[in-house]
Amino acid sequence: MEHEIPTTEVAAAPPAVIAAGLADQRAADVVEVLNEQPLEIAAEIISLLPRDHAIAVLDQPGLDREAELLVALPFEAAGPLFAGMSADRQADILRDLEDDVRDQFLGRLDPDSRATVRQLLGYPENTAGALMTTEYVSALPNWTVGQTIEHIRKVERTRETVYAIYVIDPRTQKLVRAVSLRRLISSPPDAPILSVAAKTRPLSVTAQADREDVARLISKYDLLAVPVLDRSGHMLGIVTVDDIIDAIVAEGTEDVQKFGGTEALDEPYMQISFLGMLRKRAGWLCVLFLSEMLTATAMQHFGDELQKAIVLALFVPLVMSSGGNSGSQATSLIIRALALQEVRLRDWWRVIIRELPMGIALGAILGVIALVRVAVWQETGLYNYGQGWQLIALTVAASLVGIVTFGSVCGSMLPFLLKKIGFDPASASAPFIATLVDVTGLVIYFSVAELILGGRLL
Numbered sequence: 001m002e003h004e005i006p007t008t009e010v011a012a013a014p015p016a017v018i019a020a021g022l023a024d025q026r027a028a029d030v031v032e033v034l035n036e037q038p039l040e041i042a043a044e045i046i047s048l049l050p051r052d053h054a055i056a057v058l059d060q061p062g063l064d065r066e067a068e069l070l071v072a073l074p075f076e077a078a079g080p081l082f083a084g085m086s087a088d089r090q091a092d093i094l095r096d097l098e099d100d101v102r103d104q105f106l107g108r109l110d111p112d113s114r115a116t117v118r119q120l121l122g123y124p125e126n127t128a129g130a131l132m133t134t135e136y137v138s139a140l141p142n143w144t145v146g147q148t149i150e151h152i153r154k155v156e157r158t159r160e161t162v163y164a165i166y167v168i169d170p171r172t173q174k175l176v177r178a179v180s181l182r183r184l185i186s187s188p189p190d191a192p193i194l195s196v197a198a199k200t201r202p203l204s205v206t207a208q209a210d211r212e213d214v215a216r217l218i219s220k221y222d223l224l225a226v227p228v229l230d231r232s233g234h235m236l237g238i239v240t241v242d243d244i245i246d247a248i249v250a251e252g253t254e255d256v257q258k259f260g261g262t263e264a265l266d267e268p269y270m271q272i273s274f275l276g277m278l279r280k281r282a283g284w285l286c287v288l289f290l291s292e293m294l295t296a297t298a299m300q301h302f303g304d305e306l307q308k309a310i311v312l313a314l315f316v317p318l319v320m321s322s323g324g325n326s327g328s329q330a331t332s333l334i335i336r337a338l339a340l341q342e343v344r345l346r347d348w349w350r351v352i353i354r355e356l357p358m359g360i361a362l363g364a365i366l367g368v369i370a371l372v373r374v375a376v377w378q379e380t381g382l383y384n385y386g387q388g389w390q391l392i393a394l395t396v397a398a399s400l401v402g403i404v405t406f407g408s409v410c411g412s413m414l415p416f417l418l419k420k421i422g423f424d425p426a427s428a429s430a431p432f433i434a435t436l437v438d439v440t441g442l443v444i445y446f447s448v449a450e451l452i453l454g455g456r457l458l
Contacts, residue, residue, distance in 0.1 A: 015041055019048035027056040031063045035268075039065060043072035046081070055084040061246040064268050067096035070105070079108040086160060087113065088133040088243070091120035119236075128214050129207030131247055132228045132237035135160045138168045139193055141176055146189030148179075161240050163224045166202070167193060174233040178202035204229045207236055211247045212339065214239050255335070255426040287432075311385055312449055315370075315396045316442070322366055323403035323441040324434030327411030330355055331433045334415045335425045348416045352409060359408030366404060367397030391453055399448045403441040410437060 013021075018037075022030045022045065030049075034042040034057070046054050046069060058066055058081060070078045070093065082090065082105050090109075094102045094117065106114055116134050123129025137159050139148045148165060156162050165184060167177040177197035187196040204227045205214050218226055218241055225238045254264035263280040265272055272280075334351065337343045343351060374393035377383045385392050411433045415425035 015044040016048060019045045023050060023053065027053070027060050028062065030057045031060045034069075035062075035064045039068055039072055043069050047073055047077050051080065051084070054081055058082075059085050059089050061089075061243070064271060067093045071097070071101060075104065079105070083108045083113070086133055086135055087116045087120060088131065090117050091130070094121060095125075123207055126211050126247070126251075127207065128205045128209040128211065128226075128228050128239050129236070131211055131214070131243050132207070132239045133160045133243070134237040136225070136227075136235075136238045137162050137165045138235070139165050139179075140170055141167055141194055143193045144189065145184055145187045145191045145193055145196060148184060148193050149189070152181075161225055161238070164238075165193075166227060166235060166238075167197060168235055172233075173235065175202060175204065175227055175229060175235045178227065202227055205239070206231065211244065211251070215244045215248050216341065218244055255339075311392055312395075312446070315399075316445070318370070319396065319399050319403050319445045320438045320441045321434075322363075322400055323407040323437040323444075325407070326359060326362055326404040327407035327433040327437045330408045330411035331415060334412045338415055338419060338425055345416060345420060348413065351412050351416070355408045355412045356405065359405030360401060362408065363401035363404030367400040370396045370400055388453070395445075395449045395452045398452065399445040402444045402448060403437070406440060406444060407433075407437040410440070 018033065018041075022033060030053075034045060037045065042065075046057065049057065057063065058070070063069075066089075070082055073081070082093070085093075090105075090113075094105065097105065106117065109117065120130065120132070120134075135158060137152055137155060139151060143151075152162050152165070163181050165179045165181065166175055167179065168174070169176050177194060179193060179197045183196050183198075184193075203217060203221055203223065205217060207228050207230060209228075214226060217223070218239075223241065225240045227238050228236045230236055262285075263283065265277075265280060267276070334343065371393045374385060374389060374396065378385055378389045414433065414436075419425045
């Protein structure tokens, strides 16, 4: 039975006691405990764990501050741990280190490992090259199934996955075929490996492929790993499904944060500094505040109309929020559709054709609700809108149709515009769309009011 430390006692226990309790725990469970500890305590706990277990913990993608944890350790302890990690995790850590510290850790690697890590560091972030691992199982075309299985037994501890075996031409170093482990273990030992491999060319990606494209390929063909090739077809590494899941979770987190009108956080919420959080949030908030000033300008422009029919002011929050909500809906749907490649830039006109009648229908539904609301309040005596209350109700209803339609069309087109000019469509956050539609919504509202109420109440 595994020895566990009660959660309530972990924070108060000395590092040696915590380390002893974590020695036989799963690496992912150890990560959860370390993420809750101060940096110095977490580093001491790692130093007290068995070496192989500590390496397995550091190899976990869910571990926060892994670069800082290694730097916090004495280099005599950190160096061997770093050298034992997988190449892709080593590259991830080195990206977060200063140049002098990076060189120091690179010096702990043997020449081949150092060359591999430098190669990984050369690929842009969020690409297949940056995500891939070079620790895959390869076989020669002239091997038998039995030889291949024996080879797997020898190398499996040093490989990230053994579920796919890649047959490499020894002369050209090009990928020839891929064989699943299932096909391998269900075939006769003396069968040539190429005879049990799929007859089609293996699915692959280039090192420069975006991680979202890799994720779509893995999802579409239900793969556990996808090989990464250079332009000549040479095998560079593989991207495993667990790596791509981690990458997509990180991408989704960034997009959600951008949807809320803030820059993506570089650290977990509870670990980012006050000034760091301030910088991430203040910029967009100031931009949105300055944009909202246009709303005040619009209100000032229609000040005379408000003085003549003050009742119009009662419905300003209603019509503004409805337009912003419809715009936010459309923006969220299109951003996701673009990310999944359900729509492409060339489909913008098809989106307009869908969103225009949708906006009219949604606006009409809200308009009917507004008509009923005004009538009920008037007839039951909850509020007296005056003798022209029917015209007031009609003004609000007609305005909602126009504003919701505008919000839907505008919200659906902004992601296309941002993507066209090279920006992340997630920057078309809900607050930004709401602010944009607020200003135009006021113009539509008072223009409709002037058209319907002109000569009567205005």
